[in-house]
Amino acid sequence: MSAxxxxxxxxxxxxxxxxxxNEQSHxxxxxxxxxxxxxxxxxESRVDMIMNNDFSINEWHVMPSxxxxxxxxxxxxxxxxxxxxxxxxxxxxxxxxxxxxxxxxAKVPFYWSEKGGGTLYGGWARTLDLYEDASSPISGLSLxxxxxxxxxxxxxxxxxxxxxxxxxxxxxxxxxxxWLSPAAMYKLETDVVTGFNQSLTELTLTPMDSFSxxxxxxxxxxxxxxxxxDVFLYKILATSPVEVVQGAFNLEITEALDWQVILSNxxxxxxxxxxxxxxxxxxxxxxxxxxxxxxxxxxxLKSYGGELWDSGLNYQVMMTDRTRLKxxxxxxxxxxxxxxxxxxxQARNGIEFLLGxxxxxxxxxxxxxxxxxxxxxxxxxxxxxFQ
Amino acid sequence: MLMLHIFNNTxxxxxxxxxxxxxxxxxxKHPVQFVKPWPKIFDHSKHSEKFKSMNISCSECHTFSVxxxxxxxxxxxxPKGFLKPDRKICHDCHLGxxxxxxxxECTLCHTNTHDIxxxxxxxxxxxxxxxxxxMDRDSCRECHSEKTCSQCHSQRDIxxxxxxxxNFRISHSIEARANPQKCVTCHTTINTCVQCHTKGVK
Numbered sequence: 001m002s003a004x005x006x007x008x009x010x011x012x013x014x015x016x017x018x019x020x021x022n023e024q025s026h027x028x029x030x031x032x033x034x035x036x037x038x039x040x041x042x043x044e045s046r047v048d049m050i051m052n053n054d055f056s057i058n059e060w061h062v063m064p065s066x067x068x069x070x071x072x073x074x075x076x077x078x079x080x081x082x083x084x085x086x087x088x089x090x091x092x093x094x095x096x097x098x099x100x101x102x103x104x105x106a107k108v109p110f111y112w113s114e115k116g117g118g119t120l121y122g123g124w125a126r127t128l129d130l131y132e133d134a135s136s137p138i139s140g141l142s143l144x145x146x147x148x149x150x151x152x153x154x155x156x157x158x159x160x161x162x163x164x165x166x167x168x169x170x171x172x173x174x175x176x177x178x179w180l181s182p183a184a185m186y187k188l189e190t191d192v193v194t195g196f197n198q199s200l201t202e203l204t205l206t207p208m209d210s211f212s213x214x215x216x217x218x219x220x221x222x223x224x225x226x227x228x229x230d231v232f233l234y235k236i237l238a239t240s241p242v243e244v245v246q247g248a249f250n251l252e253i254t255e256a257l258d259w260q261v262i263l264s265n266x267x268x269x270x271x272x273x274x275x276x277x278x279x280x281x282x283x284x285x286x287x288x289x290x291x292x293x294x295x296x297x298x299x300x301l302k303s304y305g306g307e308l309w310d311s312g313l314n315y316q317v318m319m320t321d322r323t324r325l326k327x328x329x330x331x332x333x334x335x336x337x338x339x340x341x342x343x344x345x346q347a348r349n350g351i352e353f354l355l356g357x358x359x360x361x362x363x364x365x366x367x368x369x370x371x372x373x374x375x376x377x378x379x380x381x382x383x384x385x386f387q
Numbered sequence: 388m389l390m391l392h393i394f395n396n397t398x399x400x401x402x403x404x405x406x407x408x409x410x411x412x413x414x415x416k417h418p419v420q421f422v423k424p425w426p427k428i429f430d431h432s433k434h435s436e437k438f439k440s441m442n443i444s445c446s447e448c449h450t451f452s453v454x455x456x457x458x459x460x461x462x463x464x465x466p467k468g469f470l471k472p473d474r475k476i477c478h479d480c481h482l483g484x485x486x487x488x489x490x491x492e493c494t495l496c497h498t499n500t501h502d503i504x505x506x507x508x509x510x511x512x513x514x515x516x517x518x519x520x521x522m523d524r525d526s527c528r529e530c531h532s533e534k535t536c537s538q539c540h541s542q543r544d545i546x547x548x549x550x551x552x553x554n555f556r557i558s559h560s561i562e563a564r565a566n567p568q569k570c571v572t573c574h575t576t577i578n579t580c581v582q583c584h585t586k587g588v589k
Contacts, residue, residue: 006441006480032542034534038480040442046533050542065541066533082528093536095521100572102541109525128541129575144523153522171522187518200518204510212510220568230576237567244566248511262511266566277565285509290420290498305564312553330553336560346553370557 007037014382016364021372027055030382044070065102067091077114085110085117094125096142097155097169098189098198101125101225104135115146125159127225134226136160142169150174160227166192181206197221198241210252218244240269258285270304277303291318306336322354344370360384420498428496429477448476482532503530517572540573 014030031051038044048066053059068090076084087108094103096119105123122139142155151173159165168190175183182205189198200218207213221241224232248262259282266277283297292315299310312330319325328348335341346368354360364380421428481492493500501509507519520527520536527535539550550573551559563570570579 066537082525093540095524127575128573132576214510222568222571224575230578233574233576234567234571242568250510287501301565303561303565305561308558308561328553332554344554344557
C-alpha cells in the first residue's frame with residue numbers, strides 16, 4: 001500500500017484515591033502517551049511514555065516503555081509478510097532465549113527465506129521493574145531454520161560489562177499431523193563457562209479438536225538483568241534454581257464454553273531446606289453471546305508461605321456499542337505461615353464509556369474486606385483521547 | 388525425578404524420530420463472524436479523509452483481481468460488488484498501528500475474538516505464551532503488535548494493576564514462596580517489597 005503516512009496517538013490520564021492501613025490517604029496518578037506512525041516508505045515509529053505518581057508521598061516514576069523506529073529492508077513473504085528483514089532502533093521489549101527485558105539499542109531481525117533467519121542485537125538490557133533504573137550491556141545473535149518441519153534455533157548472547165557472561169541457547173520445536181497431533185519443544189541454555197544453566201521441555205497433545213493437553217517440565221535459574229541493580233529479589237526467596245512440573249488440559253464443551261484445569265508442582269531450595277509449592281486451578285470460559293462473557297475460577301495454592309483457597313468470577317458485557325462493563329469478584333480463605341488466617345474478599349468493577357469518536361472514559365472501583373481492612377474502597381477515573 | 392527423566396527423554400526421542408510431517412498451517416477452527424455483514428463492514432466515509440492524506444487510491448484496495456467465472460465474451464462481467472480487496476488488507480493498518488478508542492481493536496470487526504485465535508491460545512496461554520514469544524517473536528506479528536506485549540510487561544499503571552488476580556495484595560506472600568521465579572519476570576529487586584513493607588501496607 002503506498003502512502004505518505006499516517007500518525008495516531010492516544011493519551012490517558014487517571015487519578016485514584018485510597019487509604020492505607022495507617023489511615024493515610026493516597027492519590028495515585030497515571031499518565032500515558034502513545035504515538036504510532038507509519039510512513040509511505042514503510043518506516044514505522046512508536047513511542048509509549050508512562051508516568052506514575054502518588055501525590056501523597058510525591059513518588060514519581062517516568063519512563064518511556066517503548067520508543068523505537070523500524071526501518072524495513074525487505075518486504076516479507078507472501079505467506080509470511082511479518083517476516084521482514086528490518087532494523088529496529090530504540091527502546092523495545094526484548095525476548096530471546098530465557099531473557100525478558102527492555103532493550104535500549106538495536107535489533108536486526110533478518111531472513112534468508114520464510115523458513116530461516118535470525119536476529120542480531122546489541123545495546124543495554126534494562127529491567128522491567130519500574131522502581132529500578134539499571135542496565136547492563138548485552139549483545140548476541142540467534143539463528144533459526146525450519147528443517148523438514150523441525151524448527152531449530154540456536155543463539156549466543158553476551159551479558160554484562162566486558163561481555164564476560166556468555167550463554168548458548170538452543171531450541172527444537174516440532175508439530176506432527178498424526179494421531180494425537182503431538183507438538184514437542186525442548187529448550188536449553190548453557191553457560192559457556194559452567195555448563196548447563198536452564199531448560200524447558202513441553203509436550204502438547206490434541207486427541208480431538210475440542211480437547212488438548214500439555215505437559216511441561218522446566219528448570220529455571222533466574223538472573224538479574226543489570227549488574228547495578230539492588231538486591232536480587234529471587235535470592236531473598238530461593239537459593240537454588242526452581243523446578244516446575246505443570247500439566248493442563250482444555251476441553252471445549254460447546255462452541256461457547258471451555259473448561260480448563262491446570263496442575264503445578266514447584267520445587268526449589270530455600271536456605272538448607274527444599275521447599276515445595278503446589279497449585280491446582282480449574283476455570284470455565286463461557287462466551288454467553290457476542291457481547292457477554294462469564295468466567296468462574298477455583299484455585300488452591302500451597303507453599304511454605306501458607307495455604308490459599310481462592311474463588312473468583314469475571315463478567316464482561318458490552319451494554320451498548322458505547323458502554324462496556326467489567327466485573328471481577330473474588331473470595332479467598334488463606335492460612336499464612338505467620339499464623340494469620342482469615343477470609344479476603346475483593347470486587348473490582350469498571351465501566352467504560354465511549355464519548356464520541358475521540359474520547360473514552362473509565363471509572364474503576366475496588367472494594368475489599370480482609371484482616372487488614374474492615375472495608376476498603378479505591379476509586380479511579382481515567383480519560384483517554386485518541387487522534 | 389526418574390519419571391521426569393523418562394518424560395524428557397521421551398519428548399526428545401519424539402523430536403528426533405524419523406516420523407515427521409509438515410505442521411498444519413493455522414486457520415480458525417470456527418467460522419469467522421463479523422459485527423456487520425461483510426459488504427457493510429467497511430465505512431468509506433470514515434476512511435476517505437485518511438486515505439486522501441495518505442495518497443491512497445481506490446486501486447490500492449480494489450485491485451480488480453477477481454475474474455468472472457464465465458469465459459465467453461457475451462457473459463456478464465464481474466459485478467461491481469465482487470471487486471473487493473483481500474480481507475487481510477484491513478490488518479495492514481488495524482493491527483496495532485492505529486490508536487482506536489477500544490481496548491481490543493479486533494472487536495471493531497470480529498464478533499468473537501476467541502474464534503480467530505489459534506488453539507494454542509486456549510491452553511494455559513497466560514503462563515505459556517512467553518516461551519513461544521521467545522522462540523519466534525515475529526510469528527506473533529501476524530496478529531499482534533508491540534503494544535500487546537508492552538501493555539502488560541512495561542506499561543505499568545501502579546494505581547490500577549490489572550496483571551494480578553483479585554486479593555493479590557493478601558495472597559502474594561504465599562504465591563511468591565510457591566514459585567519465586569514467577570515474580571522476577573517483572574519485579575527484579577527487593578525495592579518492590581520495600582515500597583510497601585516499610586512504608587505501610589497499601
